Amino acid sequence: MNDRRCLDAVDAALDAARRDAAVAELPAALRARILAAARPREVPAPRGRLVDFVLRAAAVAAAIAAVVYVMPESLAAAEFDASPLADLNARISTSVTEHLPQIDLGDADVPGGVLPLAGAAVVLVGAGLLLVRRGSRS
């Protein structure tokens, strides 16, 4: 292929690139990405934010007012009568303070004496020390 033909081939390739670009479309994924990146974040206008704040504050105030002024006083009393429980509690405490000092358990009977327990304790301490020394060497 001589020089002139090569130049013509290059021109043809470049013109083909021009035609391809004219009809080229964005890949769907890239299009979606761009649209998502360009979508404006919805920030409410200052007046909208003020109205929103006033409405929320009014709702909280209404709830407090309902608890304080509207709820009938008798409702709290009608819900639960604690007097039987208070009586029971008083009887239990009286009974405990009167009878507990009279309970006598006597001396505890430990079978076998103290020596086997002391021996076992010495063996355990010795085994522990042995393990600690082996651990520090390794």
Add this chain to the structure above:
Amino acid sequence: MDDSALAVRAAAGDHGAFAELLDRHGGRVLAVATRIARDRTLAEDLCQDVWVHMLRVLPKYDPARPFAPWLLHVAANLCRNRVRGERRRPATSLDAIEEEGGEFTGANVAAPGEKAERDEIARIVRAARDRLPESYRSILALRYEGDLSHEEISEILGGLPIGTVKNRLHRARDALALKLEEMLGRREP
């Protein structure tokens, strides 16, 4: 509705108008970015940046002027700045392409169909374009993928004299032709 009217509406926050502009010009912007960046993934990232940036600068757009050259002006400047800022990546060499056997096999050129030969030459030309310096790549991309006039390219490239634009285009074409001849010459016995 023409591009200018859509651009004005998009600048006012009309997302639908923006989407319409994206559908009309997105492919062309991606083609220009691909040729300048020489890398499809980078070009897609650049394309996204171009459109997001375009949305920010859209209020500066003068509706009396054509939209497409203005958009490509924004796109080309952003792409060129980004590509210059990146560390130099070696472009795929023609020798490597030939060795891989994936792009230039020679067998396709020898095939009887004219289309196969045209496709093969187009592949060689694309690879050769990637080896050109950024200034040449940009001019070729604006001229062919962007379909812009010499005057519009001159304006985009910061008032480069039109004679210089033409000269660079001419030299770029010569360089591509030389590379093509070299590649096809190797194939001949």
